[in-house]
Amino acid sequence: MEHFCIITNSGKKANYDMVHHIMRYMEKYGKQCITLENQMSSSAGIRHFTDVSKIPEDTECVIVLGGDGTMIQAAIDLVHKNLPVIGVNTGNLGFLTEVESNNVDIALDKLFNNDFAIESRIMLKEISYFKQPDSRSSCYALNDIVVSKRGGARLITIKVFLNNELADIYRADGIIISTPTGSTGYNLSAGGPVLVPHLKATIVTPVCPHALNKRSLVVDVSDRITLEIGQTKETGKDFAVVAADGRNVGEVSTGNRLVIEVPHAVTQIVKLSGIGFYEKMRQKLNQT
Numbered sequence: 584m585e586h587f588c589i590i591t592n593s594g595k596k597a598n599y600d601m602v603h604h605i606m607r608y609m610e611k612y613g614k615q616c617i618t619l620e621n622q623m624s625s626s627a628g629i630r631h632f633t634d635v636s637k638i639p640e641d642t643e644c645v646i647v648l649g650g651d652g653t654m655i656q657a658a659i660d661l662v663h664k665n666l667p668v669i670g671v672n673t674g675n676l677g678f679l680t681e682v683e684s685n686n687v688d689i690a691l692d693k694l695f696n697n698d699f700a701i702e703s704r705i706m707l708k709e710i711s712y713f714k715q716p717d718s719r720s721s722c723y724a725l726n727d728i729v730v731s732k733r734g735g736a737r738l739i740t741i742k743v744f745l746n747n748e749l750a751d752i753y754r755a756d757g758i759i760i761s762t763p764t765g766s767t768g769y770n771l772s773a774g775g776p777v778l779v780p781h782l783k784a785t786i787v788t789p790v791c792p793h794a795l796n797k798r799s800l801v802v803d804v805s806d807r808i809t810l811e812i813g814q815t816k817e818t819g820k821d822f823a824v825v826a827a828d829g830r831n832v833g834e835v836s837t838g839n840r841l842v843i844e845v846p847h848a849v850t851q852i853v854k855l856s857g858i859g860f861y862e863k864m865r866q867k868l869n870q871t
Contacts, residue, residue, distance in 0.1 A: 698855070705845050
């Protein structure tokens, strides 16, 4: 690889120092690199964190400096750019990031010598209720789409349809639709299963369901998931908030339907030889 783009919030000292180190290292070996800021902006009501229109056409790889949140933000903004992404952890947990900051020179050498693999991670997309005229502004998620109760202590009722067939009805605090990438996040905290990243499946996990026999469903990526907001009480509607990878997308209420599918677009994660998924899971999830 010869041409790179760095995405980071250089206002943080750790990121600022790392950007300058990487730039000097690339200059030493004759590589080309530009830096883009990870700062929130809004266009047509849609939040973005990187102006991907500024990425040169000859860019071969995007290096993201930060933690898992920065990686997810970059993945969403890059969804239509078809560029491989590698994360350098300057944050805390860093489950999605491939490289720890003290190993960045080794990682760069591998990128320079094409000593890496590409792992395609499936994404989620809400294609109905929050669909925008511009498909690039539609509701994408790398980790999960979450529907949760809006304030108060009242439960909400959510009907889950798979390919138009009623699969289950949950009375709960909410529901999580997760990818394998997101299975180690909110899904895991809510008692859902961990899926290996390359598995072509999604997870439906209720949050604090009001029944002991309500468990997660693991479904195929070809299954279209429809969530219908029900009515828990005889009088009064249920109100819920929808979030995609932690971004507040909007609100829904009784009778509204969300349609979630796995789009053709994927996030390409650069994997370097070394630590595997299970080892990383042991290291990261056993931290106290």
